[in-house]
Amino acid sequence: MHYLIDGYNLLFKTNSIKSSLQKQRDGLIQLIKQKSITSKQRMTLVFDGSLSKDESDNLYKYDGFCVIYTWKKLTADEFIIQEIKNAKRPQEYIVVTSDKDLGFICKTLGAKIHSIDEFNSWLYKKKNEAKKPIKSFKDSEVQINRLLKIFEEKLANPDDD
Numbered sequence: 001m002h003y004l005i006d007g008y009n010l011l012f013k014t015n016s017i018k019s020s021l022q023k024q025r026d027g028l029i030q031l032i033k034q035k036s037i038t039s040k041q042r043m044t045l046v047f048d049g050s051l052s053k054d055e056s057d058n059l060y061k062y063d064g065f066c067v068i069y070t071w072k073k074l075t076a077d078e079f080i081i082q083e084i085k086n087a088k089r090p091q092e093y094i095v096v097t098s099d100k101d102l103g104f105i106c107k108t109l110g111a112k113i114h115s116i117d118e119f120n121s122w123l124y125k126k127k128n129e130a131k132k133p134i135k136s137f138k139d140s141e142v143q144i145n146r147l148l149k150i151f152e153e154k155l156a157n158p159d160d161d
Contacts, residue, residue: 006097
């Protein structure tokens with residue numbers, strides 16, 4: 001699967017840190033990059049940008065992880081829609097956004113959609129947090145009777161402690 005993440009939608013929906021936009025964005029980039037590495041999932045984080053189309057510093061790639069700043073007159077939403085339209089297998093993309101319009105269009109084009117909340121649940125899930133079945137414990141009849149006897153004796157003689 002390849003995650004296409006609506007960068008500012010994710011940042012503004014989840015970040016409550018009172019720091020500069022640059023620091024918040026850099027922190028998000030590092031977090032997503034690390035998750036991409038540990039989960040071995042391809043992820044593209046797309047931010048609205050203001051670069052001219054011919055500037056080359058609007059794309060950053062790291063093994064399986066990519067950050068894109070769109071150029072002037074192209075929003076992150078438009079970029080994501082173009083990516084899904086041009087994909088040979090749009091069903092292999094997961095678009096991460098809580099923007100209902102973007103989600104609807106991408107779903108119509110064949111991509112899967114994860115809300116910001118769904119993505120954050122997965123993003124912050126600890127590695128070893130897989131649900132393990134809880135073994136139920138049941139006392140034997142003998143054990144129950146033994147404990148009842150102890151409690152009854154305690155209730156009958158509370159001063160014997």
